[in-house]
Amino acid sequence: MAKKSLLKPTLATILLILAFYAFFNTFLSPINPTTTKLDSNFPFESTGSSFTLLSTEKTSSNSHNSIKVYLYDLPRKFTYGVIENYLIARDSDSSKLKYPGNQHSAEWYLFSDLIREDRDDSSEIVRVLDPEDADLFYVPFFSSLSLVVNPIRPAGGVVDSNGGGGGVYSDEEMQESLIEWLEEQGYWKRNNGWDHVFICQDPNALYKVVDRVKNGILLLSDFGRLRGDQSSLVKDVILPYSHRINPFNGDIGVEGRKSLLFFMGNRYRKEGGKVRDLLFQVLENQDDVIIKHGAQSRESRRMATQGMHSSKFCLHPAGDTPSACRLFDAIVSLCVPVIISDHIELPFEDAIDYNKIAIFVDSNTAVNPGYLVKKLRKVSTKRILEYQKELKKVKHYFEYEDPNGTVKEIWRQVSLKLPHVKLMINREKRLVRRDLIEPDCSCLCTNNTGIISTI
Amino acid sequence: MAKKSLLKPTLATILLILAFYAFFNTFLSPINPTTTKLDSNFPFESTGSSFTLLSTEKTSSNSHNSIKVYLYDLPRKFTYGVIENYLIARDSDSSKLKYPGNQHSAEWYLFSDLIREDRDDSSEIVRVLDPEDADLFYVPFFSSLSLVVNPIRPAGGVVDSNGGGGGVYSDEEMQESLIEWLEEQGYWKRNNGWDHVFICQDPNALYKVVDRVKNGILLLSDFGRLRGDQSSLVKDVILPYSHRINPFNGDIGVEGRKSLLFFMGNRYRKEGGKVRDLLFQVLENQDDVIIKHGAQSRESRRMATQGMHSSKFCLHPAGDTPSACRLFDAIVSLCVPVIISDHIELPFEDAIDYNKIAIFVDSNTAVNPGYLVKKLRKVSTKRILEYQKELKKVKHYFEYEDPNGTVKEIWRQVSLKLPHVKLMINREKRLVRRDLIEPDCSCLCTNNTGIISTI
Numbered sequence: 001m002a003k004k005s006l007l008k009p010t011l012a013t014i015l016l017i018l019a020f021y022a023f024f025n026t027f028l029s030p031i032n033p034t035t036t037k038l039d040s041n042f043p044f045e046s047t048g049s050s051f052t053l054l055s056t057e058k059t060s061s062n063s064h065n066s067i068k069v070y071l072y073d074l075p076r077k078f079t080y081g082v083i084e085n086y087l088i089a090r091d092s093d094s095s096k097l098k099y100p101g102n103q104h105s106a107e108w109y110l111f112s113d114l115i116r117e118d119r120d121d122s123s124e125i126v127r128v129l130d131p132e133d134a135d136l137f138y139v140p141f142f143s144s145l146s147l148v149v150n151p152i153r154p155a156g157g158v159v160d161s162n163g164g165g166g167g168v169y170s171d172e173e174m175q176e177s178l179i180e181w182l183e184e185q186g187y188w189k190r191n192n193g194w195d196h197v198f199i200c201q202d203p204n205a206l207y208k209v210v211d212r213v214k215n216g217i218l219l220l221s222d223f224g225r226l227r228g229d230q231s232s233l234v235k236d237v238i239l240p241y242s243h244r245i246n247p248f249n250g251d252i253g254v255e256g257r258k259s260l261l262f263f264m265g266n267r268y269r270k271e272g273g274k275v276r277d278l279l280f281q282v283l284e285n286q287d288d289v290i291i292k293h294g295a296q297s298r299e300s301r302r303m304a305t306q307g308m309h310s311s312k313f314c315l316h317p318a319g320d321t322p323s324a325c326r327l328f329d330a331i332v333s334l335c336v337p338v339i340i341s342d343h344i345e346l347p348f349e350d351a352i353d354y355n356k357i358a359i360f361v362d363s364n365t366a367v368n369p370g371y372l373v374k375k376l377r378k379v380s381t382k383r384i385l386e387y388q389k390e391l392k393k394v395k396h397y398f399e400y401e402d403p404n405g406t407v408k409e410i411w412r413q414v415s416l417k418l419p420h421v422k423l424m425i426n427r428e429k430r431l432v433r434r435d436l437i438e439p440d441c442s443c444l445c446t447n448n449t450g451i452i453s454t455i
Numbered sequence: 456m457a458k459k460s461l462l463k464p465t466l467a468t469i470l471l472i473l474a475f476y477a478f479f480n481t482f483l484s485p486i487n488p489t490t491t492k493l494d495s496n497f498p499f500e501s502t503g504s505s506f507t508l509l510s511t512e513k514t515s516s517n518s519h520n521s522i523k524v525y526l527y528d529l530p531r532k533f534t535y536g537v538i539e540n541y542l543i544a545r546d547s548d549s550s551k552l553k554y555p556g557n558q559h560s561a562e563w564y565l566f567s568d569l570i571r572e573d574r575d576d577s578s579e580i581v582r583v584l585d586p587e588d589a590d591l592f593y594v595p596f597f598s599s600l601s602l603v604v605n606p607i608r609p610a611g612g613v614v615d616s617n618g619g620g621g622g623v624y625s626d627e628e629m630q631e632s633l634i635e636w637l638e639e640q641g642y643w644k645r646n647n648g649w650d651h652v653f654i655c656q657d658p659n660a661l662y663k664v665v666d667r668v669k670n671g672i673l674l675l676s677d678f679g680r681l682r683g684d685q686s687s688l689v690k691d692v693i694l695p696y697s698h699r700i701n702p703f704n705g706d707i708g709v710e711g712r713k714s715l716l717f718f719m720g721n722r723y724r725k726e727g728g729k730v731r732d733l734l735f736q737v738l739e740n741q742d743d744v745i746i747k748h749g750a751q752s753r754e755s756r757r758m759a760t761q762g763m764h765s766s767k768f769c770l771h772p773a774g775d776t777p778s779a780c781r782l783f784d785a786i787v788s789l790c791v792p793v794i795i796s797d798h799i800e801l802p803f804e805d806a807i808d809y810n811k812i813a814i815f816v817d818s819n820t821a822v823n824p825g826y827l828v829k830k831l832r833k834v835s836t837k838r839i840l841e842y843q844k845e846l847k848k849v850k851h852y853f854e855y856e857d858p859n860g861t862v863k864e865i866w867r868q869v870s871l872k873l874p875h876v877k878l879m880i881n882r883e884k885r886l887v888r889r890d891l892i893e894p895d896c897s898c899l900c901t902n903n904t905g906i907i908s909t910i
Contacts (some may be wrong), residue, residue: 233878233897234689342889350877355884362887416874420899422805423688428901429810430909432817434797442688443898444875452888 066126067415069197070134071114072185074141078178079111082142085169086149103241103325104144104201106219106410109400111140113407124412131187135418136217137196141178143205146171175209182213191425197414201239203321215424217417219410222345224321229439233345234420237413240347240398240406241325244296245305247332247395252388254312254381260288261376262311262335264304267293269320275340276317278367283315286373291315308333312384313359313376317341328398331357336387338376340366348397348409350416356390361453375455521581522870524652525589526569527640529596533633534566537597540624541604558696558780559599559656561674561865564855566595568862579867586642590873591672593652596633598660601626630664637668646880652869656694658776670879672872674865677800679776684894688800689875692868695802695853695861696780699751700760702787702850707843709767709836715743716831717766717790719759722748724775730795731772733822738770741828746770763788767839768814768831772796783853786812791842793831795821803852803864805871811845815909830910 075081080097087094099108113119114127128134149169182188188196196216200206203225206213210230218236220226250256266273267280283291290307294300308314314330318341330337337358346354354360359376366372399405434440530536535552542549554563568574569582583589604624637643643651651671655661658680661668665685673691675681705711721728722735738746745762749755763769769785773796785792792813801809809815814831821827854860889895 228896228898229900232899234875234899342887346882349881350874353881353884355881358885360885360887362889419805419871420689424899424901426804426808426810427801429808430813430815431901432797432815433907434817439900441683441896441898441900443683443896444687444689444879445684445894445896446879446883446886454885 066124067411067418068128068133068135069114069125069411069414070128070131070137070187071111072137072139074139074178075181078141078174078181082146082149082174086145089149089151089169099142100145101242101244102145102148103244104205104221105242106201106239106400106406107140107142107144107199109242109407110138110199110219110410111142113411114138114140123408124415134187135195136414136421137187139178139182139196139198139216141174141198141206143175143198143200144202146174147202147205172208175206179209179212192428194421194424194428199239201241203323217414217421219414222321222323222343224323224343229441234442234444235417237410237417238323238345238347238349239410240328241323242400243328243332243398244325245301245308245329245333247399248309248334250309250334252334252385252392254384257310257312257335258288259290259307259311260286260373261313261315261338262290262307263315263317263326264290264292264294264300264307265324265326266295266319269318273317273319275363275367279315279317279340279372282367282369283372288377289373304329305333308335311335312379313338315340316358318344318363327358331391331398332395334388334391334395336384336391338372348413351409352394352397355454357387357394359453359455361455365452375453379455521579522866522873523583523588523590524569524580524866524869525583525586525592525642526566527592527594529594529633530636533596533629533636537601537604537629541600544604544606544624554597555600556697556699557600557603558699559660559676560697561656561694561855561861562595562597562599562654564697564862565593565654565674565865566597568866569593569595578863579870589642589650591650591652591869591876592642594633594637594654594671596629596653598630598653598655599657601629602657602660627663630661634664634667647883649876649879649883654694656696658778672869672876674869677776677778677798679778679798684896689897689899690872692865692872693778693800693802693804694865695783696778697855698783698787698853699780700756700763700784700788702854703764703789705764705789707789707840707847709839712765712767712790713743714745714762714766715741715828716768716770716793717745717762718770718772718781719745719747719749719755719762720779720781721750721774724773728772728774730818730822734770734772734795734827737822737824738827743832744828759784760788763790766790767834768793770795771813773799773818782813786846786853787850789843789846789850791839791846793827803868806864807849807852810909812842812849813909817907820907830908834910 083097083099084094086100087097099105119127125136131137149171182193182196193213193215196213197219198206198213198216199219200210201219201221203221205220207225210218210226214230218231219239220231220236221239221241223231261283263279263283265276267276269276280291280293283289290311292303292307294303308329312335314326314333314335314337316324316327316330316337316339318324322341322344324341327337327339339354339358339360340363342363346352359379361372361375396402396405397409400407431440538552538554539549541555542552554560574582580591586592604626637648637651648668648670651668652674653661653668653671654674655665656674656676658676660675662680665673665681669685673686674694675686675691676694676696678686716738718734718738720731722731724731735746735748738744745766747758747762749758763784767790769781769788769790769792771779771782771785771792771794773779777796777799779796782792782794794809794813794815795818797818801807814834816827816830851857851860852864855862886895
């Protein structure tokens with residue numbers, strides 16, 4: 001009886017506390033949680049696709065320490081318009097506005113995360129609807145898709161002056177048009193662009209205007225086509241490519257992994273990717289190695305899935321630039337990556353110790369006949385299982401659709417840049433004119449006591 | 456009656472919740488809150504000084520997101536031993552171990568903050584007693600005091616090869632000895648020093664070994680004597696000097712501030728400080744300007760206090776290096792700083808917009824006869840009051856003894872470096888040997904669209 005009489009008021013108290021908490025959170029938060037209709041630039045609602053576009057939205061109000069991000073309400077041609085043009089150029093149904101699957105789809109995931117109604121309160125960022133409240137400004141131009149709107153693209157990834165294969169859509173004109181639009185924005189001019197975030201995941205995305213947006217935080221795959229004063233680990237964020245094959249959902253183990261090493265991809269690439277042909281030469285006659293020349297297709301993805309799920313190690317040589325989506329395919333396949341790309345930069349490296357999940361070999365050593373297979377055959381099963389265990393731990397960082405995955409981590413990385421953004425804004429306001437021989441840079445340098453291989 | 460019967464169990468519930476909270480916090484925290492006696496390297500207890508040294512301590516366990524810092528238990532000669540030698544060299548009472556007042560006393564404030572028993576839970580960092588738990592390692596060598604242990608110091612701040620004026624104490628030997636000690640520490644070698652924090656506030660402190668500690672986070676006054684690969688805004692933290700005059704505790708206003716511009720200090724300095732003599736020439740015959748040549752002394756500090764508290768503007772020309780303590784004297788005096796130091800870097804510039812509290816003029820323009828006074832006389836009282844209001848807002852950042860002041864902000868700045876520290880540690884582990892023409896640096900560069908003056 002005594003118990004029962006205590007229970008009711010106890011529950012009442014807890015409810016009261018929760019109610020107070022909710023009240024404070026809901027009504028006394030600095031961010032106005034009103035629901036706002038998006039303007040007519042975003043009139044489409046897509047159904048039947050894996051991505052649902054929402055026409056209403058609200059800001060999250062629970063993350064008091066979150067960085068506040070304003071999503072620019074760009075003219076429609078820079079977002080849905082790009083998808084539409086892409087689909088029209090392929091005679092596909094453009095009424096659905098489904099963002100086409102590709103390795104550079106981070107631009108879609110980040111955009112759709114910002115506009116969705118049920119944004120996760122645990123996110124590092126909160127979307128604000130008043131630019132005056134914003135710490136950072138996100139520019140959601142689909143710059144990577146824009147690059148490939150016109151289906152015919154010269155081999156090797158370099159685009160012609162029309163931004164594609166001569167269709168009516170011009171990526172270059174879009175880039176110029178974006179800058180023109182930005183130049184009209186007061187917030188763009190206010191801080192010389194330091195507080196703006198651009199996504200240019202394809203190494204050629206935004207290439208024509210990169211010098212004009214370089215103060216911003218760039219979300220990119222690597223620095224292969226950029227100079228040190230345009231982008232860096234300090235200023236920018238390295239994104240993983242979207243993996244293109246299905247993840248391996250089984251447990252760790254080597255039973256189902258009969259082949260030692262797997263690679264499937266283009267044998268011939270430019271620049272850093274020249275190592276590929278040399279690797280083919282030293283690897284293609286090894287019994288337990290599967291190494292195949294092949295371009296991207298649905299069928300080749302199926303074969304790559306099978307190969308990566310049944311091999312112990314997966315080769316990751318440099319492509320035209322140091323990064324490639326294959327690394328992330330290998331990670332979600334629990335196939336230990338063997339990275340042969342001397343200038344690679346890796347996503348989220350403050351949070352991930354890649355030494356625990358991958359093997360690094362420098363290019364010169366890797367192409368020595370016999371070296372690689374000999375080394376890999378010596379790696380014990382115990383050691384492989386350790387790699388796989390670690391791969392399983394960090395896999396979520398490479399899953400764009402995981403609520404605790406890539407998108408959340410990208411926003412965390414972006415939020416880490418804010419102190420530098422603020423520093424540069426304040427510093428530039430008061431810098432006096434100086435005669436400098438070199439650019440005014442603040443750097444983080446390694447002593448470069450490089451190692452040959454981590455095996 | 457109903458009210459009363461509800462009250463008791465309500466209180467009981469709240470207490471229960473609090474008890475649970477306390478239980479979780481106290482017993483399930485990852486940091487072990489045991490009280491540990493410091494070892495015999497720290498046997499001194501100072502009484503009667505403004506700094507009380509504590510012989511026992513405990514770690515804070517409430518700051519779950521705080522960065523964990525391990526304070527190295529350095530041999531006594533690097534901490535209290537330096538004070539002792541300093542006092543002995545001056546025939547002072549060395550039994551009290553009072554750290555001598557000087558502009559580079561941040562080394563003392565940070566050390567005594569780390570060892571005090573009642574560390575603030577709201578601090579950005581928490582001290583851990585097990586190095587295995589640490590994110591960062593603090594090396595508490597009093598490097599700035601060590602530089603001036605021997606009283607006779609050649610003019611201009613450059614020390615001779617014996618680290619001073621020929622006494623038995625040798626700062627250079629101390630620096631070498633510190634490195635020898637570090638080389639024996641496993642944690643120092645583990646990550647190439649990236650996770651170590653050094654304080655070298657005097658521009659000459661640690662000068663002999665800086666190349667060996669440069670991977671660490673350096674706490675310093677400016678980059679005047681360091682190369683870009685040794686220190687930078689990205690890697691390191693700029694500290695304010697301790698102000699040497701008393702703060703102005705009155706309200707904002709210009710009534711008590713009859714003189715326009717005040718400066719007292721050494722007329723002749725080397726390098727960037729050569730502007731001083733030129734400024735003397737153009738300013739010394741102006742009616743409402745007080746400009747005096749004078750060295751540091753108790754009497755000159757008294758005069759400077761009076762001057763800074765009764766002037767509207769305070770001149771801050773470069774010294775031997777771009778920074779000087781005078782700026783911080785001006786700030787706590789609510790005397791609007793006029794900064795003539797083209798290469799100055801400023802403390803906490805992500806948090807402080809110096810444009811709101813100071814006037815910047817480039818050296819070439821400032822030495823034009825008549826320019827400066829003409830410009831300053833034109834600044835309206837309203838504008839001066841705005842500057843003063845902002846100065847009042849940020850003053851606490853420059854008060855080392857304020858619990859919400861400099862020490863707290865320095866730790867916040869240090870904690871902001873952790874993502875880069877982790878990135879560099881992980882990245883260096885897997886970097887392969889590369890042939891590079893330039894050092895491997897990641898930079899933040901300004902477009903350097905400098906302005907002439909902010910007036």
